[in-house]
Amino acid sequence: FSDIRGFTSMSEKMTPEDVVTFLREYLTVMTEAVFTHGGTVDKYIGDAIMALYNVPFEAADHAAQAVRTALAFQERLKPLAERFTARYGGTLACGVGIHTGDAVVGTIGSEQRLEYTAIGDTINLGSRLEGLTKDFNVPVIISEATYLEVRELFGTRDLGEVTVKGKAIPVKIYAVLPHQARREPRVAMEGRAAVSDGEVTVAAEIGDLSRGGVALRALAKPLDRGQIVALRLELPGQARPVTVVKAEVMWAQEDRAGLRVVDASEEDRAALAELALRSAERGADATR
Structure with missing residues (x-):
């Protein structure tokens, strides 16, 4: 899950036409990053993006694909953020939450409307982790399940355990460090x-x-x-x-x-x- 931090309040300074124009550019740039790294865009929710990996085709490195996408988001956001700040003021930032696990994936919905999507606890936790990026002031947070898949590939920082809404047991989370802060630089x-x-x-x-x-x-x-x-x-x-x-x-x-x-x-x-x-x-x- 990804989301622009504080975009709702920022959009108050923009006309509806400007909001639509900006979101189209932002979502296009970020969607390119998802596709480049093997993901599938499940849906857009305003300025939020929900992306899936390992579906509809299996990929052995799906967790790494998701983390690479999150890091690419941060790089691709920079030129957009500079233009946004110059015109509207404020600071544009993107938070990403990633969790790895099982989910029900397929055509889901009502008799009137169906859509291809994923549901389950894995999806819910990914969304909760995205929200935590604001609290910890880090751009990318991953769950322990994702960390175990990618710890040899990316630099990380242990953020400890947190209790998230809908989970009785605390979950262990990690921040993903930028490429230049990699634990074992190439x-x-x-x-x-x-x-x-x-x-x-x-x-x-x-x-x-x-x-x-x-x-x-x-x-x-x-x-x-x-x-x-x-x-x-x-x-x-x-x-x-x-x-x-x-x-x-x-x-x-x-x-x-x-x-x-x-x-x-x-x-x-x-x-x-x-x-x-x-x-x-x-x-x-x-x-x-």
Whole structure:
């Protein structure tokens, strides 16, 4: 769920025509972000957007898709917010709440009118989390269920437990940090990789990496999102290749892919972390 904070009071300074024009532009830009990251727009509720992932087609990285969308919202809002502030004053901000779980999805409604939508506790909690972004003054809040799916991919901050309307048991929530505040920043890195699914080994080049993941380019053969593979990374300054016993393909596009480290020895994880740190330090020195 996403919503423009304080838009109702802001719209009092606008003509009805201006409100419609702005909302059309805002919803168009944000909907593009949803579609880009594999989501489906369920409905618009004024300035709010309800988006679904993993439907109507399954996606192994659906939780990550939703978080990427939320972060994209923040970036895409900036030019709109600048124009809005220049014309009407005030500060435009967007809050996003994300929860991962089961829901009833399908054609739902009355005998007079039907619509494709999702209902259930999962949907209700997602909406409640969006409302909490105002209280915690953070742009994106995710549930623990979502956090467990994406913790290796995004920087997060533990916000503790909260009691939300309609839930007897407190829920644990996390703020998602902006890309630049990522817990394990990716750094550009040159090297070679071999990706194996147990039957076929595919050659690739390394684009960037961190302790928890690696981006590949120039893949000799496309990978499939959700695929589990083994990785062999030949990296500069390493006496031996770094081996990742198990990695999950989080996104794949033609000859590129992003992989999350699922299983690797502490020695190999430490080697990845050290390489990323050294590369980041060299980059910082070069800009001084």
